[in-house]
Amino acid sequence: MKGFCEKCREMVEYNVKMVNKEKTIKGRTVKYVAKVAYCNECGEELFVSEIRDYNLSVLDAAYRKAEGLISVEDIEKILEKYGIGKRPLSLLLGWGEGTLTRYVDGDTPSKPYSDTLKRILEDKDYYREILEQNKDNISPVAFRKSMTTVEGDASAHETAVSKLESAVKYLLMQTSEITPLALQKLLYFAQGFQKAFTDIFMFEEDCESWVHGPVYRNVYDKYKGYGYNPIEEKELSFEDINLTEDEKELLDHIVSYFGCYSGKVLEHMTHTEEPWRVARRGLKDWESSDRIIEKKEIASYFSSVKEKYKMLNLTDIKDYSKDLFSKLCS
Numbered sequence: 395m396k397g398f399c400e401k402c403r404e405m406v407e408y409n410v411k412m413v414n415k416e417k418t419i420k421g422r423t424v425k426y427v428a429k430v431a432y433c434n435e436c437g438e439e440l441f442v443s444e445i446r447d448y449n450l451s452v453l454d455a456a457y458r459k460a461e462g463l464i465s466v467e468d469i470e471k472i473l474e475k476y477g478i479g480k481r482p483l484s485l486l487l488g489w490g491e492g493t494l495t496r497y498v499d500g501d502t503p504s505k506p507y508s509d510t511l512k513r514i515l516e517d518k519d520y521y522r523e524i525l526e527q528n529k530d531n532i533s534p535v536a537f538r539k540s541m542t543t544v545e546g547d548a549s550a551h552e553t554a555v556s557k558l559e560s561a562v563k564y565l566l567m568q569t570s571e572i573t574p575l576a577l578q579k580l581l582y583f584a585q586g587f588q589k590a591f592t593d594i595f596m597f598e599e600d601c602e603s604w605v606h607g608p609v610y611r612n613v614y615d616k617y618k619g620y621g622y623n624p625i626e627e628k629e630l631s632f633e634d635i636n637l638t639e640d641e642k643e644l645l646d647h648i649v650s651y652f653g654c655y656s657g658k659v660l661e662h663m664t665h666t667e668e669p670w671r672v673a674r675r676g677l678k679d680w681e682s683s684d685r686i687i688e689k690k691e692i693a694s695y696f697s698s699v700k701e702k703y704k705m706l707n708l709t710d711i712k713d714y715s716k717d718l719f720s721k722l723c724s
């Protein structure tokens with residue numbers, strides 16, 4: 395370790411000792427253990443900026459401890475624990491919007507502000523009360539995000555939006571008029587082509603081989619009220635859509651090449667495909683079935699489609715959709 399010694403007037407090796415110190419801040423005397431650097435040549439104390447920074451942070455921590463003030467780490471814990479940003483939390487508390495930003499940057503909070511923050515950290519119900527009472531101070535998005543975090547922290551993975559739900563939401567937003575039947579078919583094509591192109595299925599859920607084609611049961615249950623009419627979901631937003639950019643891109647291509655067909659046309663398309671037929675082997679066309687369309691059937695069928703149509707890019711999916719359509723008409 396080298397530093398500049400004022401006395402020797404040159405860069406010198408130094409050693410560091412821990413030294414007990416006292417400092418009076420705002421009328422309170424704070425004890426702390428500082429680092430001090432000494433020149434190896436002359437033994438004089440010398441200035442090292444990293445050591446100064448270290449001492450300041452130790453002093454700050456000692457002062458906060460003596461005063462019972464919240465630490466920066468604990469403030470950051472609050473933000474993480476409740477899924478809230480510095481600005482929204484400041485606003486929820488009726489403080490200036492930059493208050494928490496300053497605290498996180500190292501400003502020392504006053505005792506009452508600190509006490510409020512400490513209580514928030516410890517008492518989830520207290521925070522929830524503040525969140526509910528002052529939600530008009532923050533955006534609906536920030537409110538929902540924080541509420542979800544507060545409610546979900548015991549079972550976080552259960553409240554995470556599934557890929558299937560996310561894909562449904564994304565497809566509803568990217569299409570103007572889509573019926574439950576058409577939606578099911580787009581999901582199925584997305585599942586198949588995502589597997590063919592990336593070797594990973596988009597959804598964990600299995601679909602069933604119903605009379606009208608492949609059906610994801612949860613999605614059916616959610617939208618069955620629409621019958622053969624387009625789904626009208628209000629308040630759709632890109633918030634909490636749990637999809638990667640690649641997955642969105644694939645869905646965009648599915649919408650482009652299959653979204654233009656009616657649910658009925660798509661139904662006939664999927665009837666010509668292997669996986670649905672295999673799952674329904676031995677059943678009459680009108681016989682209802684909740685048999686699973688096995689993922690391995692979907693995987694092998696769509697991989698053979700990709701090969702047959704020599705697909706290199708997602709845009710090549712178009713050849714397949716056109717071909718299916720022309721076969722229906724012939």
Ligand SMILES: [Zn+2]
Binds near residue numbers: 401435436
């Ligand atoms: Zn020296």
